[in-house]
Amino acid sequence: MMLAVNEFLDDLRGGRMTEAPIVTVEQGQLQGKTVNSPSGKGFYSFQGIPYAKPPLGTLRFKAPEPADPWDGVRDATSEGNVCPQIDPILTKEFIGDENCLYLNIYTPNLDGAFLPVMIYIHGGGFKNGSGSASLYGGDFLVEKDVVVVTINHRLGALGFLSLNTPEVPGNAGLKDIVQAIRWVKENIHNFGGNSGNLTVFGESSGGVATAILTASHTAKVLISKAIIQSGTAIDNSVFQKSPISNARRLVQQLGGEAEDVDDILEFLNATSARELVEATEKLSNEGLNFGATIEKEFPGVESVITESFSDILTSGRVANIPIMIGSTTLELTLERKSDDLQDLIPEELHIERNSEQSLEIADKIKSLYFKGSHTGVESLNEYFELLSDTMINIHTHRHVKYLVQVSNKPIYYYKFDYVGELNWSKKLLSSLGLHHAGHMDELGYLFKNEIMKDVEPTPQDLKMRERMVRMWTNFAKSGNPTPEENYYLTVTWLPVTRDNLYYLNLGSELSLGSNPDKEKMDFWDEVYSKYFRIWEQPKAITEEVVRKSDKIVPVPEQTPAAFHDETTPESEPTPEVVSPVQIVETPAEPEPSQTEEVIDQIEVVQETTLVEVTDNNGFVKEEVPTEPITKSEPEPVNIINGNGNEVKKPRTSNEIKMVQQPNGTPKDVIRANDPPEDDLPKNIGVNKFVNFFESLGGKK
Template structure:
């Protein structure tokens, strides 16, 4: 009876809105004359308004129509999902809010507090930032409910905003896109790893946002039973954490992890107390008592906390150089104490490696992938001077310094007592890099290959392997297209993994971290302002257009029904260990980088691995004055497409 009453109430409101509109149209009616004048423009098809009906509350949410016909969609921006985490609520878990009354969803909220990408010593954003945005191709009543992509932005847990990712391309595939903001850096992840400051409040932000989506998304055309967390970089790690955590496990139907994994060396902060203490000391706060330290940090201005965190981050990068790619630079998710039922539940109760070893894996399908040269932007950008100096000082830097340090960086995350740990150089000797280093460019390319394998490819490979062993649908892709779409450098500005200046078309010879993002989203600034070169009406290069369609089809197909991806047109399985190579003519490959992944697993191989070539060019010209010197002491270191429409099997 209550359901019928709600439905009647909805019809009444719809009639009332429609009647008011019709009366207004009649009042201002225009008539076509025999001579002169123009025919009036047609009224909009419908109003961008979502009606929220719950048993104890009602809301009317005003949005806006975006995009050009026939690809227009609705955006409901700046929707609050939790109370402002300010004042005494800083460092505390979020408190959920309901949607009630008239809600204006026509303006993006301020980003969460972070360094200004143009002036890193300064702050941008607001602590009152727990908002989300909904992009939907249609509202209820015009078709079946649609799958929901719950997008978690990347940025090393310290940068980025939900407004940067417009949903206009994915909505063309009949998918609802929710982009979420969560507290960043110190404000979201600071931890002393005890009950006084357990950490992970940003992860609880995401959990609260997911609860909001489950409760309200049906009123925006989405299916609350089909929510797929998806993220890139640190956002990818967070997406998989949502599947692993008991707090959020039951709210997801699949997970999509782009260029990130919970096994990445930078996914978990294993030294939170040390990091918190250093931050406190930078700000003159006491460190002998956790309670007093937290109280002092809570009373500091956001500007002081951001400045101190930036200073500590820069110190780490300057000290560690290329090794800083494999460590946590700022506060990040932590493994909390086991939930003993006396305190609030923990978000992460065990190391991801242990969870996988113990088969504590949710029966949730997984789609994960990487770009071909993940670390190229860092190696040829911010770190290139440091790397060149290391190569100058240590002729065998790659073999004797870099590879052992990468192994050590990964060891604490996922290695068992394999032969690789006992003598990593023996395993790699003559097999990982068969080509003799002849030029500085050769060395830079090998550094990119080694760091990309160790920090991105191998963690993604391991988690895919763990999922697959449990007979859970698991899919792997490699984004291999060198395209002309721009915006990643501006989008992720400030991140160590991207160059701080835009590459020219001639320099665009690598598929770096984030290179796939312009193919999925219309990219924007932190406040949601579209980039000047992002124009929906501007035609793409034919190859870029094909790649965009291939990647969109892959993501949308997985969100709608992962089982549809299981077999291609020839009957060949597409699940892991096979993988999809994203290109203008995408192909289905077998055993992603099998030789290299075996070596990183500690498995001997018979033949040398085939190297990646021509990752970056022109290094020799940039550093023509660099020569090797004597060896020194080592430093401390729209219809669901079939997969056959997306990929073509190799002949």
Template sequence: MRWKRTALLNVVLVVATSALHLTVEHGIHSDQNSTSLVAVDETANSVLVSTITHSEDFAAGDKADAHNTTKEESFTSTQSNSYSNSNSVAYGHEPIGDKEKRMNTESLHIRTGDDGDDGDVENNGNDNGDDNGEDNGDDNNDEKLVVDTSSGKVRGHIWRKNENIISYIDIKYGTFNSLFEAPVAPNRSTTVHEIKEHASRCPQLQDDKVVGDKDCLTLSIFKPPNVENASVLVHIHEGNFIGESANPEIYGPEYLIAKQIILVLPNYRLGPLGFLCMQDKTAPGNAALKDLSLALTWVKTNIKKFGGNPGNIAVSGIGTAGALAGYLALSPMSHENVHKVIIESGSVLSHWAIDRDPIDTATRLSSKIENFKSFEDVDLKPLLKAAETVALRPCLEKTDKPFMTETPWKVMENKEIKIPFMMGTAKYAGVHEFLSLTQQTVQELNEDVGLLLPNDLHFTSDDERTRIGNRVKTEYFGEDTISLSSADRLTLYYTDAAYLGPALRTARPLVSSGATVYFYEFSFVGEFNRESHAIESPIEGAVRGDIVGYIFTQDGIVPAENTGERSMVECLVELWTSFINTGTPTSTDITWEKFDNEDPSEEHWLSIDTDVTPSKGVHVPRMTLWTEIYKEYFIERNLAYGMSPSVCTVLLLQAVFFITFFRHAWHFF
């Protein structure tokens, strides 16, 4: 009977340890989104900061992190989400500038065409095309400008009285019934689409009011006249997952159209409508990415009728929009419609670009909605209001017709990706995060250096976490105490941890998977660095979003002749459009070598400053540290993701069971 007792005892042991595994694993994933982070309330003239501290971190066993209470997260609709971490201060994204500041050109050396309509085109109604009583010529009667699309007939209009640009504004490409479901193609309209001015935007909060409309899945197209088989750029607007729209006042087409590129600007759902992920039929997740995927399908289906080449569609984005562009290139739902990718200061491997526990996020969101019953019948304003305090991001799905079921890391590790990428960062991409700091949050960094580590790292002990945190602190601050006076060093730290490091960690596996990558850093400082002006950057250098002013016009404003700004526009537009056309960025007197991941010190990249300089080794001393940290502690490289410590415990105890059982019972067989 002894062998029976032994067997029974070990079976109980295995069952108990398996239950322990499930309990611990739930703790690991439920805490992926609760930690210390900084939130920013961005107003037109100031940055207001509030602080959020972390709850217990079961995943890393960080007793030093554990707090008995969790402070409320605080955001506003005009700021970008600060992204929650399990081990770190979050890296908060602000929107790309304040619109009024961004468009203020009084101090610029500029040349303008016709002023056009200077009003706020982002209104809450539908523009009827009256253009404030001014007509852009006689295009209303020109049937040559009418295009018959899958959505119905759409009429083109002369853009800003520039006869070299034909615009088709706010064309409907998709629709949805319930707030979070995947979009479908709209019914074909029986009337001609006549809209001239962009007014469509998806629901969002602005000054505590809901603006936008659920009937917002639209896109605008800008093309040269009489063009055939032109390359196409689909540019995704920034908005930090929560705001803005595909506004041609910000992403003006003049430079690209002059190079015979067709520009497409799509809207997509934002905040909870775009990113709530319950992994069920109510909110399967990634609605925003499914919107963009449908927009790409619409473009591929219809763009030939506008003179475009459906076999040469490039997708671009900056910041969070850059991460979305990367997702579109990797997803089975959309990758066939993406032929080239351009990204600045945003990566699918940025820790803020994915929610590893979306169910916990959805639970926290529901807890902040008064009288909440279900997401199926939730009112829009309370939902958007609650989402001000919860970071919503792309996720893995578990339902039919998913956008993605594998993490970007796994996709790049296991699949061939043959398309060209042009990717990089602004030199000081992390300045927004620096501006979100307060004395209190800086003090927290000094007291717990582990908060310097992003949430996609896993450590098995407090001591190990502290040791690695001290390595990061020493790299950027030496033996000095971290303080708000260290603006340059704090900005570099945030740049490397949240933008440059993830971009390199994305570029390397892309090359290994078969992609061609061209890497760059944008450093140029000029009058059209509108984002720097908008946030009143304390750093003398390019920040995330500054590059927009040199690829797109804003309000039709272009630099004057014989200025550094004009030279930068000409250089960047030539590099960008040659890449869109051929997959190889070329420009007069510039040789841009492909990125090679064989040796970090030999990796080619382009420094884009007043002098555009081919270089080797991307800030090797700083990046070597992050490469080593992620090689050992990245959550998807070690036991923390695929096989956590609790799994190891279960396997070990099961091994003990079999050894003990057969030791006592072998003679019965």
């Protein structure tokens, strides 16, 4: 009898599961697979689904473009590439590929279009991480009849370079997320999901991204609910203050000298992903991180955020949706590099160091956070609490206080303080003698992951997992995490009010409290009310943008010896074009003080090829017709300058391949070390100065 009932319920939920399910989306058909959750419940898995074109060639650093359609049935049984990064856990070495804009979908039912959808944004400081099932398996969540989506997005400089230009305004990684959400909204009904009920949730930088989406004029109309975990965009440190300067530092780290934004873009476009990531990692160790930017608005260019997040939040222009927001007890356990407590006064308060105000605040911090000395091992736990407050908890508290003033939707505030076998930081914190939940610890109870595959959870751990999964999925379903009390959910979680910051303490038992860490937060509220000036906070990028077209380059009176000029007799031999080109220098007597410039790249290939012979300032002196070149990969050449010295050839990864259209404008650019794409030209050559000439109006 019971078996028959179960079979009947299976029929209601879409019938028996197909081993190789096929789903049709806008771009074509996908074949997934059926898998079983740890409890034995079956669900469908579709992995490695492209939601955008691969960001290769001219699409590097640019906003994502919709994915191309495909023929036949695409295999969706394994994950796509992770985005280029340094592996933070295992190898500590470069991994990934730029062709990485993929998402994964896990669903209990392919029929109907009624299940709530939860879209997870991974953390990693905007420089590493992915939506991989090895860390974020959706098994436990899917068991509660929701559709789970995990996504990859571009990271580091590849995802967050900003030159404050229409071509590279910044936030490509955030635009990836928006594009993924759009794809989900258009296609999730084919996976049993409700496109009108999308909950975005993320942790750490994923929490920052989630917060930004709620304030984005582009994204906030797409989402129904948000869960912001251990990170918020009200913290101005998550935004780049000087992105163009950061880009220059990246170029310098790579050994380049580019200064104007066009040269910077050309140089970075010609650099391999591996070199970019490794250079970015070195800068990160020096304190420079490529994160979100407040974009400048350009006509016809879609942006994510163009104003201070604080401005948008306090003026009530964030998405008016139910929100869950919270943090863990000990968010950060970083090495203490200084005993000066002034170092932990938030920079956004603009308090002058060693001023009377700064010293007074430091003294108050010491008395509030430390029972005795604020140095030494014995004060480590207190130091970590202070660090966690100044880096995350204060900003979460402020976000909640501002949000409740402008929203008429429920805001649920939490503190995660459970310590169990599934805490990701358990080994670290235990070794330090700390007994609190750390950064990312709640994730061990929401997701299946490989880190914990050999860990044996206790009965209490399993109870906490069930509690967490139920609250998160209840919220996605109805906007209320505790719609009814039961064995697992023993407390009704009240949303915050303007008069009372209710919060749920997620410890060994659930308990409802009010105004967490009241004494400390009251102190920081007082400091912020006195020193925080919203009009002093970052606006759109104000750095001066220097472009090639802004420069006036004088035409030299003398003709360098290395080039033919317009008076070359017709009897002079035409330069012979080899693969891809051989630069022929004619003898001449240069001025004694003159130093020859080096041409370090080669010529453009068209239907009828022209070799442009230029002087040492880059101006065209002559165009020599040659036979078309059909070779796709240039042979390395060494160039001899006018003094007879061999010039070091450029790095392979810095070679640029271009093809011109009939009007002489470049059609596409790919890096020499990239595999050819079917939609990219195969007959291509090189010319470093093409963009320069075009910026002057183009040469007809």
